[in-house]
Amino acid sequence: LDTSAIAIIDDASFKTADTTKSKTGGRSADVVAEYLEANQRSPHSLDAMINKQLNDALYERLVADAKKAGNPSTATAYLNVARRLKTSSTASLEEAERELLNKNIAFYQDLLERTTTDNGKADIYYELAKNYDLLTQKDQSIAALKTLATNYPNASQITEVRFRLAENAFATNHFAEAADYYAQVLENKNSNFYDQSLYKRAWSLYRISDFDTALPLFFSYADKIWVKTSKTPQESEALQNALDVISLSFIQLDGARSLDAYFEKVGTKFYESIIYNRVAKTYIDKKIYKEAAEIYEAYIRRHPFDPEAPELSSAIINTYDLGGFPKDVMLAKEQFVEHYNAESTYWKQASPEMRERLSPTLEGHIVDLGKHYHATAQETGQIADYEKAAKWYRAHLALNPKEEDAIAVNYLLGEVLYAAKNYPEAITEFEKTAYSYNTHAKSKDAAEFALVCYQDWDKSLNDLEARKGIMSQRVASTIKFAEKFAEDKNAAIVMQGLIQYLYENYKDYDDSVKKHSVDIEAQVKHIVATFPQQKSSALLLQGLTNLYLHFNDHESAVRTAKALLA
Missing domain, CATH: 1.25.40 (Serine Threonine Protein Phosphatase 5, Tetratricopeptide repeat)
Incomplete structure (x- = not known):
């Protein structure tokens, strides 16, 4: 300054x-x-x-x-x-x-x-x-x-005389005396010395650290000059100096709390965001980053639906990044997404143009948050961290990204849910990745991962009835894999594994098991018809025959044995 x-x-x-x-x-x-x-x-x-x-x-x-x-x-x-x-x-x-x-x-x-x-x-x-x-x-x-x-x-001549005395006191660094004389000059609102006295009384008070009294005077001066359509170079320079010292005064007081208190008292002003911005940037210039971020946060609290709020929220992120506070960067990105996401109150009242501007930033932050918590979870092994990663991967998908990105995120979502031992939801996401998009490089991997989830889910259930409760889904998922990837060598293997599972874990040939057997046999016939000379086809028929014999379903066993000998 x-x-x-x-x-x-x-x-x-x-x-x-x-x-x-x-x-x-x-x-x-x-x-x-x-x-x-x-x-x-x-x-x-x-x-x-x-x-x-x-x-x-x-x-x-x-x-x-x-x-x-x-x-x-x-x-x-x-x-x-x-x-x-x-x-x-x-x-x-x-x-x-x-x-x-x-x-x-x-x-x-x-x-x-x-x-x-x-x-x-x-x-x-x-x-x-x-x-x-x-x-x-x-x-x-x-x-x-x-x-x-x-x-x-x-x-x-009293107004001129008081002004002369004020100028002399100011020039000789007697600022308290200068402030008193300038105050007397200001009693005459029509004098040619009014603006100068307003400005320099504020300066005098600032120089004696009376910031509370100086601030309204600086604002009064700024108000008068700001609204002028034409300013002299001296006025423009003085306005910038006034704005600079306003920032310094708020910093000398109590930062964000002082700013909030001042504007709470005087009401909303057209330049309010400018002042908050300048105070924050003054903190940044002094390398006081957390206080700078608090200034931006304070303005957003006061005006959560202001069109400039997203820009100031981004400034918070940039400030923490500049200061070297990675945890605060991630927290600020979380707050950004929570405040501006497609389900938020801000989004609902925003114009189409604002939504269009927000979308790329939202997507970028959500991607960063998902990756961050995924990496954190891999380091800590904590289920809570995997769940946080899942939250942000879901948020990314909610933005309807292009299919290529959606596939990648969907797969990652399945991974973190699996790591969090949330097998039902992991299966849902892997199956969505495998079957809900156009065929892609990850389709088969995702489908196989869903079957792995069923295996681990089954192992986590100690109650037999609970395990039976998921069998229908497991059978359907296995058959779906075999249908979708019929030419893959693993199609026969996963079907053989399913048959073996029923053989080892079920003794009663109840209606549900009968239905599972019928569904499995239908898919086995399809595989055998497609690959009649494959050894794996013969092994499937042999395994299915043994399963029927296990349940004393001789009629079905004879039928599959004939198919094996054909």
């Missing part, structure tokens, strides 16, 4: 001779005006030496007229015009001028003793301050102004 650029208008100057020219009554002021106008019209080739001689002659004439002036005020007016002819306002005072100014001061001091009215005395102190200022006697000038301000608060 460039505190050297605080000033936005030129420092106040005492009333120049231009404003009192009509009071001089002499000819010199008119001569000056004529000369300055003529000089502007003069060609640039005018000899510099002649130009200087003219300036010097005119200067001497003005000083001479000042000596003959009837009163000190007129003399001072002449001298001010004379000083304008000098190449620099800081040029050394010539002896005649110094002599006149000292005489003016003596005159005013004498006149002060003889003046009885408050207005008259106020005017005298003002002229004294002016003459001391021209003599570069700053302390004496300020002393005269303080006397005027203290004793004659109703003087016509």
Whole structure:
């Protein structure tokens, strides 16, 4: 923050001779005006030496007229015009001028003793301050102004005087005193010094760490400048400085809580998101990342449906990433998805354009979360972590990604559900991966994985009735595999395994087992008819015959034995 650029208008100057020219009554002021106008019209080739001689002659004439002036005020007016002819306002005072100014001061001091009215005395102190200022006697000038301000608060010059005193206090780092004087200037809302005093009172309070009082003043100034359709370069610079120091003030107070409290008090403003953003970025510039993220979070809490909320939520993620907080990055991505997903309140009220913008970001975060928790689960072996991965894989599928991506995610979902020992849901997802999409490279693997899930699910069930309860599904899944991948060598193997399972685990030939046997026989016949010369076909018929004999179903056993011998 460039505190050297605080000033936005030129420092106040005492009333120049231009404003009192009509009071001089002499000819010199008119001569000056004529000369300055003529000089502007003069060609640039005018000899510099002649130009200087003219300036010097005119200067001497003005000083001479000042000596003959009837009163000190007129003399001072002449001298001010004379000083304008000098190449620099800081040029050394010539002896005649110094002599006149000292005489003016003596005159005013004498006149002060003889003046009885408050207005008259106020005017005298003002002229004294002016003459001391021209003599570069700053302390004496300020002393005269303080006397005027203290004793004659109703003087016509009081606003300017207070502003001068404020500027002097500010320049000399007496910020508490400056703040008081600027406050007095602000009592006159119509003065030319109002905006400058508003801005610099805020600065004065900031410099003495009175942030609570400074903030409303900075905002008042920003409000006035922000709405201007046309700003001067100085105003634009001052506005940016004001916004910078507003950010610093909130940081000096209590960050997000202070921001929330302020806008809770003043209500919603058109620039509210800008302020939150600037405070957050100021934290980031200072490498204070968690506090920066808290600022973004605070704004979203206040305005959860703001069109800028998704952008600020992304800023939270980027901030944690910039600061090197991977766990917080993942947590922020979770919060993003929860707040903006297709089932959220935000999504339901969002425009079609907003939804279109959100979708790629949502999908990206969901993919990252699924991979993150899957990798975490593989490291920890914790079922809870596998379940978290499953949650995000499901969320990804809910976005209806393109089929290629959906297949990959569906397969991963099956894997994490299997690892979490959630066999029923794992089977559902593997079968969906195997049979619900166009045939793909993972189709057979997914179908086989579903059968593995049935095996492990069966082993996890200690109750025989419970195991029987899933047998229909298992048979159907095995047959479906054999139908879909009939030419695969594993088709016969999985059917043989199913027959063996029934043989080893079932003694009663009840209706359910009979139905399973019929379904299995139908698929075995299809395999044998397709591959009559394959050894695996013969083994299937042999196994099925043994199964029927196991259940004393001799009629069925004879039928399959004949098929074997055919």
